[in-house]
Amino acid sequence: MEERTARLTEYAETAPVNRIEWGDRKIGVITSSTSYQYTKEVFGDGCSVLKLGMVNPLPVRIIKEFAAHVEKLVVIEELDPIIENHCRALGLEVTGKDALPMIDEFSQNLIAKALTGKAAESVSLDCPIPPRPPVMCAGCPHRGLFYTLAKNKCTVLGDIGCYTLGAVAPLSAMEMTLCMGASVSALHGFNKAGGRDAEQKTVAVIGDSTFMHSGMTGLANIAYNQTNSTVIILDNSITGMTGHQQNPTTGFNLRGDPAGKIDLEALCRAMGFERVRVVDPYDLRQCDAVIKEELAAEAPSVIISRRPCALLKYVKHKAPVRVNPDKCRGCKSCMRIGCPAISMKNGKAVIDNTLCVGCGVCTQLCAFGAFESSDGEEK
Amino acid sequence: METKNIMIVGVGGQGSLLASKLLGHLLLSQGYDVKVSEVHGMSQRGGSVVTYVRYGDKVYSPVIDLGEADYIVSFEILEAARWLPYLKKGGVIVTNTQQIDPMPVITGAAEYPAGLVEKMTAAGAKVDALDCLALAEQAGSAKAVNIVLLGRLSHYFDAPEEAWQSSLEAIVPAKFLEMNKKAFALGKAAGAI
């Protein structure tokens, strides 16, 4: 290993990825990766640049030679002063974190302002611009399940995926998200600490993909160390958030070819869960009943909320629903699910036909039967 | 030539990625050094999205910073206003006039600001606003808003009509080509300010 490092150190001195681009020698910049692009953007040939394509081990001889031929040495690197500290250790005088920030990404304006005092001017409006956070798609299978959790005032320990958007208003049905798989382990811990009270209202929600990645270990913990926890697997039969990759539960590999398919129900049973229930998240009454039963049960349970992601090509959608304005009383019950296809105009609910896929979740919320299925085209 | 900057902004799901791909293709065909950076969001629809297109003799940074955009091409009027601080002094905003309510507006937690075209003009931007959705529907699909916008944008470029047409042919799926060519023509015929 030591010998290898010595060879690498020597290689760094001659490697073509470490190169000097001579320009004006008043300023010499040592930089790497995207900071190089920003540096060139700001200075062009107005400075000399030592571009490091390999930052460990550093090419000491090249750095010393470069420093000897420029008037002022600057290190432009994001985050911690790694290259800068190495330069100082070599006895070189450098400008670095005294001028540039230690946190966040750089940009050309940031570098220009810090080192030249100038940056492009910009204008903005003085009226507030409402934010546009991402929302679950119209017809997303996660929506009905989160509505049910919110309605039952559950404490929801979340995980990473499209369903993390369950945290956003108006659903606001998630109290915690940490990292992939944490929901299940956290649930066990919460329930150990909180006892029966916690067990009766706390759930973990985790996507099928995240469950395969790191949810199973937590589930084994629940089965082995015994809490009456309720874990909800949101099985939309794909990895939604990152752009529709297959996963071990879908029956296809990353290339889309047939592959082994893990049966979630069988897996949970094999891990010791006797209570494994499957619900359709478009069916609010069923979701409500099953969640209530499993929270009350004095045994650990898994609820699989199963319906494919609304954006999958093979999913057939119904025609958009329609609001009968004579029946709508403007009570906003249907607004509680945070569907981007529903809004209120002049005190009545209106449906955006370009977005609505006729999932029917909203229709189950209207006490006045204002929703009608339209004769529009199926999608 | 100094590097020129175009920002394409809109709401997730409106087709801004195809627009940036087409623009990148066109600019490459004109012999420029081009960098296109898509800020890939999540699969879900509905968030604010932005793509940077930079071209010139030699392009370094892949992103556009505050006050640097020569053009902001916007699929939705609130998004044009959101990204306005990125516009260069005297820069042009080519925008669809369509309004899409974001969730805080839908839930009533925020208000959709009125008179945005006038406000942006007063702030010094040249605003070229057009009802692209109506023209896209006229061409045959609400999804062609992106191509209507590019037709409108083409007025600001030297590239010949044939170059735009061959980029359309190269990027748009064959099945939708005729419809998109119509959308481009409608956007272009609407003229520039």
Ligand SMILES: Cc1ncc(C[n+]2csc(CCOP(=O)(O)OP(=O)(O)O)c2C)c(N)n1
């Ligand atoms: C450790 C780690 N690896 C990868 C990622 C990237 N990532 C974000 S969401 C996600 C999976 C989402 O899939 P799923 O749980 O099925 O939920 P869906 O989005 O389909 O609702 C991944 C892998 C991450 N956040 N953390």
Ligand code: SF4
């Ligand atoms: S991509 Fe699929 S899972 Fe994700 S929000 Fe949209 S419909 Fe839901």
